[in-house]
Amino acid sequence: MAVSIVIDRSTSLSNADLMNMQSAANDFIGLLANDDEVAIWQFNGNIDRLQDFTTDKALASGAVNSITLQGSTAIYDAVADAAAYSQTATGRKAIVLFTDGRDNRSSRSKAQAIDAAIAAGTPVFTIGFGNADPNVLDSIATQSGGLAFQDATSANLGALLANIGDLLNNQYVLSWQPPVGDGRSHTIGITVADQGLSDDESRDYTQANSPCGGTCSAERSLPSGYGLNVNNPISIELDSTGQTETFSIVEQLPAGWTATDITQGGVFDGQSGTIQWDNLAPDQVTSLAYNAQTAVDNGTVQFIGTTSFGIRQEAVCGPETLEVGNFFPADINGDFRVDINELTAYGAAWKNDRGWPVEPSPIPLDYAVLAGTLWLNGEAYFFDPNLDPPFASGTATTSQSRVASNLARSVLTARQVAATAERQLPAGFLPGQPITVSIDVSLQNGVVYALTETPPEGWTVENITEGGVYVEQTGQINWGLFFDGQDRTLEYDLIPPADVQAESFFGRLNVDGESFEVTGDTQLNRQSGRIFKDSFEAKASGGVN
Structure with missing residues (x-):
């Protein structure tokens, strides 16, 4: 079990409250088993993880005892951060939150904090101190799967913590795999009985129309979405190990779709819209593949396949439904264009690591550069599942419908990008004495680019040129976007x-979406003597370094 203990250190609490919380947290640590892990967090306006997950209970208690009162209260940020960190642990997880429940500083909402806990599968147990807000603590606890305890005092804390310990030590996860996916509604129930007590619960669910259970021999793989007038790659893996008879597979495509580049001798029948493979060898693994095309956005489409061998027939398992490709994350208004306003907002969010309302967030470097490339090459783009990220540029046109935009595009000819970035470091360093790092960027071709640099952790970063920004959360320096294709x-x-x-x-x-590692010097060693001071001062005064 992995437990995150999160302690409020804001000045809305009294010193007596803090002492009670520290005593309670230490008592709770003492209840944990030897192999249980515990992490210690403190929060006011800032969120600090004082101790990573550890089985060393003395280390954890030392972190608890180091907490002092200071600042405002960011409960929701603390819960969200602790929940995200809990995903690094395995097995059962929980958060025990000591607070008065009065948030006045968080950048995230209560709903976002609860969503983070649910996504991490981490129940939050709240223990209210001081003038606690019961509504906040109740909703965080109950909606995340935990419990809320109000009006904690030195007299009742022992019983509260023992209760939480019992609950955590008696959690179980049950999983069940339906034998066949039939697309129908079912009811599943569970009954628990022990020492004369019993309880039961049931839920209705609709089974996915995907028969991946049991003896499935062939499994389909689909891309993340489909594009119009492009090759949508689809594959089927047939595992006939142990069989002695040849196999046949018939794949039914969605209405109006066509297929090309079919491997293993498969044949497409345009009239029926099917692909058929015959006489596939037994007792081996065979990979089948084809490209599927459509010119029409039909929303969600379905692929249905059947495997035959001897007198037996099975459905091809794996995903069966496919949706039309997504919008590029920078395209907030969903018009298949990246305009200058969307680009600058997206680039600023990447550069300052502020996050973005559409995944992926934080924004990866290649997505930031691709946004610039799409804008620079005419704003319009389309979805192509063969690309990573799966988007390509198109010629700018007047505003039109999603379907028309895809049908009328003129695709830019792909080109091979060639570029280098070479780092230069001094011969060595001395603690406390500034050094200068330079990176020479050279483009043989290509237009839009950005660069991310990760200097050593704990070093002070200063005087970044060319508009670069140091992001403390990630420990990275971000340069760009640059749109001129010039060396720097x-x-x-x-x-x-x-x-x-x-x-x-x-x-x-x-x-332009192609990634290159910065080469050159990568290691810097400490040296003795005063080897940098004169050159650094000369640089600062305009001299030659």
Whole structure:
């Protein structure tokens, strides 16, 4: 079991409240089994993880005892951060939150905090101190699967914590795999009986129309979505191990779809809209593949396949339904264009690591550069499942419907991007003395680019050139987006901390969606003597370094 203990240190609590919380947290740590893990968090306006998950209970108690009162209250951010971190642990997980429940600083809402806990599968047990807000604590606890305890005092804390410990030690997860996917509604129930007590619960569900259980021999793989007038790659893996008879597979495509590039001798019948493979060898694994095309956005479409061998027939399992491709994340208004306003907002969110309302968030470097490429090449784009990320540029047109935009596009000819980024480091470093790092970016071709650099952790970053931004949350320096295709030298200064002997650097350049690792110097070692001061001062005063 992995438990995150999250303690409110805001000044809305009294010193007596804090002492009670610390005493309660230490008592709870003492209830945990030897192999249980515990992490310690404190929060006011800031969220700090004082101790990572550990089985060393003395370390955890030391972190608890170091907490002092200061600042405002960001409960929702604390719950969301602890829930996200709990996903690094395995097995049963829980959050025990000590607070007065009066948030006045969080950047996230109560609903977002609850959603984070639910997504992490981590129930939150809230223990209210001081003038606690019962509505906040109740909703966080009950909606996440935990329990809320109000009016905690030194007298009743022992019983509350023992109750939580019993609940956590008696949690179970039951899973059940239906034998066949039939697309029908069913009811599943569970009954628990022990020592004369019993309880039961039931739920209705609709089984997916995907027969992947039992003796399925062939399994289909589909892309994340389908594009119009492009090749949509589809594959079927046939496992006939142990069989002695040949196999046949018939795949029914959605109405109006066609198929090309069919492997293993498969034949497409345009009249019936089916692909047929015959005489597939037994006792081996055979990979079948084809490209499917459509010119019409029909929303969600379905693929149905049948496997035959001897007198037996089975359905092809795996995913059967496919939806039309998604919008590019920067395209907030969903018109299959990335305009200048969307681009600048997306680029700023990437550069400052602010997150984005559409996944993926945080924004990856290649997505940020691709947004610039789409905008620079005429704003319009379309979905192509063969690309990663699956979007390509199209010629800018007047505003039109989603379907018409796809049908009328003129695809840009793909080109091979060539570029390098080379880092230059000094011969060595001394603690406390500034050094300069430079990265030379050279583009043989390509237009839109950005670069991310990860300097050593704990070093002070200063004087970043070319509009670069250092993001403390990620420990990265972000440059770009640059739209001119020009070579650049990017520089920044570092001040090494004490007690460091050697450190590594890592960076990545992305040009028009193609990624390149920053080469050159990657390791920097400590040296003795005053080897940098004069050159750094000369640089600062305009001299030659």
